[in-house]
Amino acid sequence: MAEPAAEEQRFSLREVLDTFRSCLSENREVLVADYVAGWRGLVRFLNSLGSVFSFISKDATNKIQILDNFLQSENRVHYASVQSMVQFELENELVDLTKRGKFPESGCRTLLRLHRALRWLELFLERLRTSGEDGKTSAMCSEAYNESLAQHHPWIVRTAAGVAFCALPGRATFFEVMNAGAPDQVVAMLGDALPLISEVYQVVEDVYAHNDLLQLP
Numbered sequence: 001m002a003e004p005a006a007e008e009q010r011f012s013l014r015e016v017l018d019t020f021r022s023c024l025s026e027n028r029e030v031l032v033a034d035y036v037a038g039w040r041g042l043v044r045f046l047n048s049l050g051s052v053f054s055f056i057s058k059d060a061t062n063k064i065q066i067l068d069n070f071l072q073s074e075n076r077v078h079y080a081s082v083q084s085m086v087q088f089e090l091e092n093e094l095v096d097l098t099k100r101g102k103f104p105e106s107g108c109r110t111l112l113r114l115h116r117a118l119r120w121l122e123l124f125l126e127r128l129r130t131s132g133e134d135g136k137t138s139a140m141c142s143e144a145y146n147e148s149l150a151q152h153h154p155w156i157v158r159t160a161a162g163v164a165f166c167a168l169p170g171r172a173t174f175f176e177v178m179n180a181g182a183p184d185q186v187v188a189m190l191g192d193a194l195p196l197i198s199e200v201y202q203v204v205e206d207v208y209a210h211n212d213l214l215q216l217p
């Protein structure tokens with residue numbers, strides 16, 4: 001008998017893109033449940049690349065879980081969108097604004113970590129999309145990282161990340177794991193996806209910038 005559970009576990013780039021697509025509502029609210037679902041898909045992809053990446057996927061999973069808990073809490077209506085979450089947590093003083101204190105796991109600071117990682121994803125996928133057949137994924141990955149997330153990570157994390165990047169498979173294998181068809185189809189799909197990811201990133205960036213939350217500890 002076929003194993004649906006195993007099939008569900010299989011990463012599909014299209015599915016992940018669809019969840020990121022559905023996370024922007026008509027009035028440009030970013031829906032937290034879909035945002036988190038998109039991340040869950042990406043983590044599944046990362047896990048399929050091997051255990052060298054597990055320290056990264058554990059951190060991402062942990063943050064997804066924190067947000068999931070809010071989505072299931074009695075305050076869940078306030079966590080429906082990034083906009084409502086920010087408003088709710090700020091109004092009720094549930095965020096450590098300048099140094100870590102009573103709220104080390106606020107929704108705002110937790111989502112900010114994923115938001116910064118989304119910028120890495122955008123830069124990385126754009127490099128992947130425009131790369132040639134012999135493009136080096138590890139170089140693309142570390143360039144994207146240095147331009148984004150690295151600025152927020154201490155030396156020890158940057159070093160560990162650098163080591164992990166060396167274990168990335170080549171472009172061809174990478175495209176296969178994405179499970180989105182032949183390389184030219186993957187490239188086309190990335191072309192469709194990137195404006196979407198950028199838009200989600202930009203909306204969240206604007207909300208955080210407007211509320212002066214981009215440096216939350």
Ligand SMILES: CCCCCCCCCCCCC/C=C/[C@@H](O)[C@H](COP(=O)(O)O)NC(=O)CCCCCCCCCCCCCCC
Pocket residue numbers: 013042043045046053055056059060113114116117120141145149157161168178217
């Ligand atoms: C495909 C290669 C994957 C490379 C992933 C690049 C990102 C490297 C991130 C390294 C993070 C190391 C783990 C620790 C992080 C935390 O210190 C740090 C700060 O948190 P804190 O303030 O609570 O302490 N956490 C973070 O910055 C959040 C990191 C979240 C990383 C999620 C990465 C998911 C990658 C998904 C890959 C998908 C590839 C897409 C192909 C379709």
